[in-house]
Amino acid sequence: MIGIKSYGAYIPVYRLSESELARAWGGRGGRGEIAVANYDEDSITMAVEAAIDCLNGTDRDIADSLYFASTTPPYSEKMSASIVAAATDLRDDLFTLDIGNSLRCGTSAIKAAHDSIKSGSAKNILVTAADCRLAPPASEFESIFGDGAAAFLIGDSDVAVAIEDSHSISSDFLDVWKRAEDPYIRTWEDRFILQYGYSEKLGTAVSALLKKTGLSAKDFAKVVYYAPNARSHQRMIRQLKVEPEQVQAPMFDSIGNTGAAFAPMILVAALEEAKPGDRILWANYGDGADAFILQVTDQIEKVRDRRGIKHHLESKMEIPNYEKYIRFRNLMQGEADRRPQYISSLPMIWRDRKQVTPLHGGRCHNCGNIQFPIQRVCAYCQAKDDYEEVRLADKKATVFTFSMDERAVEVDPPRVWTINDLDGGGRIYCTMTDRDTEQIEIGMGVEMTFRKIHEGAGLHNYFWKCRPIRVS
Amino acid sequence: MESIKDKVAIIGMGCTKFGELWDKDAYDLVIDSAYEAYEDAGIDPKDIQAAWVGTVLGSTATQLSAPLKTDYIPVTRVENVCATGMESLRAAAYALIAKAYDLVLAVGFEKLKDTGYGGLPMAVQSAGSEKWHPVFGSGDSAPGRYALAATRYFHQFGLSREEGKRTLAKISVKSHHNGSLNPRAHLRMEITEEQVINAPMIAWPLGLFDACGVTDGAAAAILCRTEDAKKFKDEYITIKSFGLSTGPGMGKVRTDYDYTHWEETQRAAQQAYADAGIKDPRKEIDMCEIHDCFSIAELICYEDLGFCEKGKAKDHIEAGDFALDGKYPFNVGGGLKSFGHPVGASGIREVYEGYVEILGRAQLPERQLKNVNLALSHNQGGNPGRFICSICIVGAP
Numbered sequence: 001m002i003g004i005k006s007y008g009a010y011i012p013v014y015r016l017s018e019s020e021l022a023r024a025w026g027g028r029g030g031r032g033e034i035a036v037a038n039y040d041e042d043s044i045t046m047a048v049e050a051a052i053d054c055l056n057g058t059d060r061d062i063a064d065s066l067y068f069a070s071t072t073p074p075y076s077e078k079m080s081a082s083i084v085a086a087a088t089d090l091r092d093d094l095f096t097l098d099i100g101n102s103l104r105c106g107t108s109a110i111k112a113a114h115d116s117i118k119s120g121s122a123k124n125i126l127v128t129a130a131d132c133r134l135a136p137p138a139s140e141f142e143s144i145f146g147d148g149a150a151a152f153l154i155g156d157s158d159v160a161v162a163i164e165d166s167h168s169i170s171s172d173f174l175d176v177w178k179r180a181e182d183p184y185i186r187t188w189e190d191r192f193i194l195q196y197g198y199s200e201k202l203g204t205a206v207s208a209l210l211k212k213t214g215l216s217a218k219d220f221a222k223v224v225y226y227a228p229n230a231r232s233h234q235r236m237i238r239q240l241k242v243e244p245e246q247v248q249a250p251m252f253d254s255i256g257n258t259g260a261a262f263a264p265m266i267l268v269a270a271l272e273e274a275k276p277g278d279r280i281l282w283a284n285y286g287d288g289a290d291a292f293i294l295q296v297t298d299q300i301e302k303v304r305d306r307r308g309i310k311h312h313l314e315s316k317m318e319i320p321n322y323e324k325y326i327r328f329r330n331l332m333q334g335e336a337d338r339r340p341q342y343i344s345s346l347p348m349i350w351r352d353r354k355q356v357t358p359l360h361g362g363r364c365h366n367c368g369n370i371q372f373p374i375q376r377v378c379a380y381c382q383a384k385d386d387y388e389e390v391r392l393a394d395k396k397a398t399v400f401t402f403s404m405d406e407r408a409v410e411v412d413p414p415r416v417w418t419i420n421d422l423d424g425g426g427r428i429y430c431t432m433t434d435r436d437t438e439q440i441e442i443g444m445g446v447e448m449t450f451r452k453i454h455e456g457a458g459l460h461n462y463f464w465k466c467r468p469i470r471v472s
Numbered sequence: 473m474e475s476i477k478d479k480v481a482i483i484g485m486g487c488t489k490f491g492e493l494w495d496k497d498a499y500d501l502v503i504d505s506a507y508e509a510y511e512d513a514g515i516d517p518k519d520i521q522a523a524w525v526g527t528v529l530g531s532t533a534t535q536l537s538a539p540l541k542t543d544y545i546p547v548t549r550v551e552n553v554c555a556t557g558m559e560s561l562r563a564a565a566y567a568l569i570a571k572a573y574d575l576v577l578a579v580g581f582e583k584l585k586d587t588g589y590g591g592l593p594m595a596v597q598s599a600g601s602e603k604w605h606p607v608f609g610s611g612d613s614a615p616g617r618y619a620l621a622a623t624r625y626f627h628q629f630g631l632s633r634e635e636g637k638r639t640l641a642k643i644s645v646k647s648h649h650n651g652s653l654n655p656r657a658h659l660r661m662e663i664t665e666e667q668v669i670n671a672p673m674i675a676w677p678l679g680l681f682d683a684c685g686v687t688d689g690a691a692a693a694i695l696c697r698t699e700d701a702k703k704f705k706d707e708y709i710t711i712k713s714f715g716l717s718t719g720p721g722m723g724k725v726r727t728d729y730d731y732t733h734w735e736e737t738q739r740a741a742q743q744a745y746a747d748a749g750i751k752d753p754r755k756e757i758d759m760c761e762i763h764d765c766f767s768i769a770e771l772i773c774y775e776d777l778g779f780c781e782k783g784k785a786k787d788h789i790e791a792g793d794f795a796l797d798g799k800y801p802f803n804v805g806g807g808l809k810s811f812g813h814p815v816g817a818s819g820i821r822e823v824y825e826g827y828v829e830i831l832g833r834a835q836l837p838e839r840q841l842k843n844v845n846l847a848l849s850h851n852q853g854g855n856p857g858r859f860i861c862s863i864c865i866v867g868a869p
Contacts, residue, residue, distance in 0.1 A: 338588040344606040356607055371725050373608060379722040401627070401731050403619030404676035407591060408611055414676065417616045421727050429609060429724040442627045453607045463607035 002117050003159030003294070005124070006303045008054025009268040010046050010149040011255055011312035012037045013434040013470065014328075016319045018143050018253075024322035025138045032253025036319065037132050037147040039328040039411040040433055040451040043070040044080050045462070046149035046261075047128035048087040048450045052393075053307050054126065054151035060088065063153065065095040065125040067113060069105040069260050072132045073098060074452075074460050076180070083462065084128055087450045089358035089391050095122065103176070103226070103286030105129070106150070106260045111290060113154040114163050124155040131259030134329060136184040144229050146256020150264035160299040161271060161280070163292060167209035170288040173197050176228075194232055198285050202226070203239055205289035206281065213293055217242045221278035221296075222270045224248040226263040226285045254313055260286075267294075269309040276300055307471050315470040317436060327411055339409055342456030349461070354389060359448060359464045361426050362387035370426030392448065393464060395422040399444045404437060420446055420466055434467040445469045475747050476713060478869065480565040481701035482693050483708045484513025487824045490658040490689035490812035498530060498583040499539035501690035501814075506540055506579055509692040514705050520694075521573040522546045526560035526580035527816035528553060529593055536579055553853025554763060555716070555862035556580060557691065557819025562714050562862070564695050574696060580821070581690030582814035592686055592815075609724075615675035615683055615766060617855035622677050622768040624731035629783040637677060639786045640767035641668035644681045644809055646795050647764060651806020653796075653839040658687045658812030682767040687812025691820035698869065708869065709830050712846065715744030715863035723857015732783075734769075736861035737776040737852060744848070744863040745778075753778045753848070754800060757865070759829060759841060761822035762850040764807040773850065774802070801841060804829060819862060822849035826866045844868075 015033040022029025037046065047068055055063075066088070068081035081096035099105045099112070106129030113125040130149035135141035154163075175193035178185045187193065202225065210216060217223070223246045227233030230252040237247055248270040250262075258265055263284035270280060280294040319325050326332050352373070354360040361372035366383035372392060377384050397420035408415035416432040432440065433451055446466035453463045486508025488501055496504075502525070510517050522545055525536035533547040552559040557580030564578040587593045592614055604610070626636035645665055651657035663681055671680040701708045717739035723729035741753075750756050760777065764770035771785045779800045780788045788794065794802040805811050805825035808818060826847025827833075834840035845867050852861040 339591075342611065343604075349606050352605075352608075369726075373725070375722075375725065379720065379725050400727075401620045401624035403616045403623055403678075404673075405613055405616035405619075406673045406675065408613060408616065410611070414673075415611065415616065417612060417620060417675075419620055419724065419731065425727070427725055427727045442623065453610055456606060456610075461606050461610070463610070 001159055001162045002114050002154065002156045003163045004152045004161040005155040005159050006054050006058060006153040007268050007271055007308065008050045008052070008056070008151040008306050009265055009308045009312060010049035010053060011035045011309065012041055012046065012147055013315060013317050014038055014319050015316050016325055020319070020322055021143050030253065032143070034143065034146040034256030035148055036325065036328070038434060040453070040465070041132070041147070042074045042452055042460070043072045043130040043132050043149070044074050044083050045450050045452060046132065046147065047080070047084045047130040047151070050130065050149035050151035051084060051088045051126055051128050054153055055088065056306060058153070061091050062124050063090050063094065063126040065097070065113070065116065065122045066090060067097045067099055067109040067125060067127045069099045069109040069127065069129040070131050071100055071103060071105065071260050073100055083357070086353070086357040087462065089393065090126070103259055104284050104288065104290055105286070106264045107284035107290040107292070110152065110154065110292070111166055111168060114166070117154060117156050124153060127152045127154055129261040129264045131261045133259045134184060137331060141185070144252065144257050146258045148255055148258040148265050149261050150268050152264070158299050160297055160303050162295045162297060164295050165209065165213050166290065166292045167205055167212060168288065168290045169201060169205050169208070171201050172287070173201070194228070198228060198232055199236070199239060201289045202236065202283055202285045205291040206240060206283050209291040209293065215293065219279055220246060220281045222246060222248050222274065222280045224263070224267050224270045224280055225283040228257060265309060271296070271300065272308050272310050274300060311471040317434070324412070337409065342409070342454035344457035344459055344461050356463055358391060359393040360389040361392045363390045370422070370424070372426055372428050392422060392426060392428065393450070395424060395426070395448065396469060397422045397428065397446050397466060399440070399442055399446055400427070401442060402432070402440055416440060418446070418466055428466070431465050432467060433465040439468070476565065476569060476711060477748055478698055478710045478712065480568050480695055480711045481698040481708045481869065482695055482711065482823070482827060482866065483701055483704045484509045484511070484515065484694035485692065485824045485827050486512060487656055487691040487821055488689050489656050490687045490814065490821070492585045493688040494585065496688060498535055498581060501581045501583065501688065502536055502539045502579055505581065505690035505692035506577065509577070509694050513694040515575065515694060518543065519575050520545065520577045521575055522567060523577040523579065524548050524550055524560035524563045526550050526556035526819065527582055528556050529582060529584070530816065552860050552862065554765065554815055555819060555851040555853045555860045556816040557821065558849065558851050558862035558864050559819070561693060561820055561823060561864060562716065565711055565714070568695055568697050574700060576695050577692065578695065578820060579690060579692040580817040580819055582816045583688050584686050584814060585688050590686065613675065614855065615678050618766040618768055619675040619678045621731045621772065621856040625768060625772070626677070628730070628732045631786065633677065635786070637669050638665060639789055640682055640771065641665040642789050643764070643767045643770050644668050647803050647807040647809040650796055650804055650839065651810025653836055654806050654811060655835050657806040657810050658685045659810045678766055678768065684765045684808035685810070685812040687814050689812055689814035689817045689821065691817045691824050693820055693823065707831050709827055709866045710869045712865040712867050713744045713747030715740035715742070715747070716861070717743065718860045719858060721854070721858030729857050731856055732772065734772050734776045734852060734856070734859060734861065736859035737773060737850065740861040740863045741777050744865050748865045750865070757846045757848050758844040759801045759804050759826065760848045760850065761803055761805060761807070761825045763818070763852045764803055764809050765813060767809070769852070770802065770807065777848070777850065796839065804839065804841065819849065819851045819864070822851065823864055823866055830866070830868055
């Protein structure tokens with residue numbers, strides 16, 4: 001039986017409220033809010049978070065493939081999956097794949113993973129889906145688009161959720177698109193695109209799957225599906241002839257439409273509440289549609305300790321004002337900076353790749369002390385070249401001291417510098433993100449998070465920061 | 473190992489006005505400081521046999537030979553971060569002791585104000601250098617790194633934010649008072665504790681008045697062996713000792729670094745006190761010009777140079793012990809805080825301050841200390857947990 005062995009999700013800590021959008025642009029504004037990535041996050045960093053959540057307590061070597069599904073890969077040429085895999089500290093003998101260009105790519109990746117395992121070419125595939133879509137300012141999309149990620153470990157043993165069947169249809173229907181030269185998505189009048197796009201295609205895929213399996217709407221404990229917005233999601237309840245109680249809430253007013261990650265994230269929310277034996281109908285739309293029949297097994301109880309959707313939703317901070325969001329997204333040209341710009345060096349990043357990306361430190365074989373960055377000559381006992389690499393990304397830490405640099409070349413000043421003593425040994429000097437500067441104190445607990453540090457040399461320079469522990 | 477005590481004499485010194493010298497370039501600064509020193513020593517520039525030039529952000533040794541038109545003599549550029557100026561003096565002194573030369577010049581300078589922004593210019597970054605890494609510590613700053621020590625010091629010794637800020641403020645107020653009396657200082661205004669506490673934040677908890685000036689300037693010294701000094705002039709000082717400690721820089725790596733002491737300062741002081749035969753610095757040293765790039769740097773130096781017990785600096789600051797008329801005058805010239813900090817110049821400038829006080833040449837009577845026999849100069853480059861500390865003790869022959 002092939003299915004989901006484990007799941008994980010990530011929701012950025014920041015929320016942008018509809019009332020704040022209304023303050024900025026006028027209009028009434030609802031009571032909802034969307035989850036928005038911090039300025040140092042993108043689809044890669046969010047996928048890493050979801051992947052690590054998904055693999056909580058699991059040997060990282062289990063995955064033999066990693067798929068990354070997104071319409072917003074940070075590079076248009078340069079694979080994202082390989083970066084996600086390295087930061088997650090997976091094996092080197094790994095098959096990696098980026099799947100993109102369609103809002104449906106999250107479920108397409110699941111389908112591809114399922115089929116790859118079925119063919120016998122892979123045993124365990126980590127599928128990540130993440131999106132960070134930029135809505136046009138002052139558009140309706142701005143209060144609808146959210147940012148987030150989900151991850152599933154797909155395998156053929158001990159599955160928590162069996163993938164029983166699926167059906168896909170393809171369509172060249174144009175409803176939402178973005179050319180390379182477009183800063184934002186483009187679309188058409190929604191009365192037209194919803195009728196012939198979303199409504200027709202999702203409905204067709206679900207009908208075909210039900211017909212093929214002989215199941216009907218009442219056979220499902222939960223019905224989980226994508227919709228471009230809350231109104232369309234509501235209408236689909238009637239179209240699918242399901243009861244509202246069966247429908248998994250789409251979280252438009254708490255996260256927003258997270259694009260390629262949206263249907264996967266709603267499924268994670270459903271699995272958090274699912275009971276063994278539950279049958280789930282899962283459908284996604286974009287350039288056609290994918291529909292799946294899923295069945296929850298007893299194994300679901302073994303993967304409950306995920307941050308997933310529920311815990312990440314509870315851990316949040318409001319973006320205090322829209323102007324800050326403008327800075328996060330670099331939507332306004334500011335004063336030209338007279339200070340030197342950030343630079344980078346590929347050979348330096350390459351030499352230190354195990355320290356930069358999966359955050360490995362060194363543990364001295366002679367004295368046992370952990371050190372970061374790795375020291376060839378031990379900082380404690382001077383033993384030379386006698387250490388093993390240890391992953392520090394999983395460690396929690398305690399802030400030993402900190403400072404807050406108001407004059408740093410920084411999107412969200414002050415830049416908070418911290419000296420952190422890691423649980424189990426070792427010290428790391430890094431910046432703190434996702435923080436309320438009023439709440440920072442010596443002795444507070446922090447955890448490590450993979451972030452974009454700067455854009456020096458025209459590349460995304462990723463490294464780890466610390467953040468206040470989000471879920472204790 | 474032999475002591476250097478009294479073997480080398482400083483027979484002439486020069487120091488430019490420090491400040492935002494928009495109308496002076498690096499060559500002007502080198503010329504002005506060197507010619508003042510030539511004149512003070514009463515020597516012909518042609519008699520200089522070798523020279524050392526200290527600059528952190530400048531370029532090569534030709535930044536001395538080109539402006540001064542030296543006659544193909546050996547000139548070396550030295551760089552030891554903020555300990556650069558002292559290092560050029562140290563190199564010159566040891567060359568004399570080796571009897572490689574008889575009369576030498578040491579110059580330190582920095583031209584910082586041509587960049588277009590406030591704050592310390594960032595060093596020219598080049599791949600493979602130790603000064604930067606694409607991501608480790610990327611974009612950190614001197615105030616951000618020193619502030620790590622201030623935060624920890626407050627915590628370790630039980631100072632509330634308010635007490636900590638006020639304690640540091642008293643240091644800056646004192647240094648500005650001293651600098652206000654010094655005609656060559658950069659920031660010559662008196663300031664109040666309230667001004668310091670309410671100043672814009674630079675890197676919490678350090679505000680604008682916890683930070684030294686960004687300054688252009690240069691200082692120069694002419695040195696010879698002490699036995700030759702009388703041939704040139706009667707008034708001179710001698711070098712009692714040097715200390716130089718370069719730490720392994722593992723404060724951000726080792727969990728046992730406490731961020732409340734400067735190990736390299738302690739080690740350099742041990743070397744300098746031993747070489748000069750100083751048993752109790754509190755009783756023997758008459759003035760200290762120390763590296764106060766930030767107020768917290770000076771506070772921790774009081775403790776690590778042995779002028780007060782660990783964690784007790786606040787009591788001594790409140791008692792006025794480090795004021796011009798206190799028991800242990802610190803930063804008599806105004807310090808980096810008020811006199812300014814052209815990085816490569818500061819070490820020689822600090823020795824210059826001792827030179828004028830020992831020789832009774834402080835320009836105004838208010839700032840002339842009485843009976844100065846020993847003056848300590850101290851510079852530390854780098855940042856808490858990773859310092860290069862240089863100390864020079866000079867005195868009456």
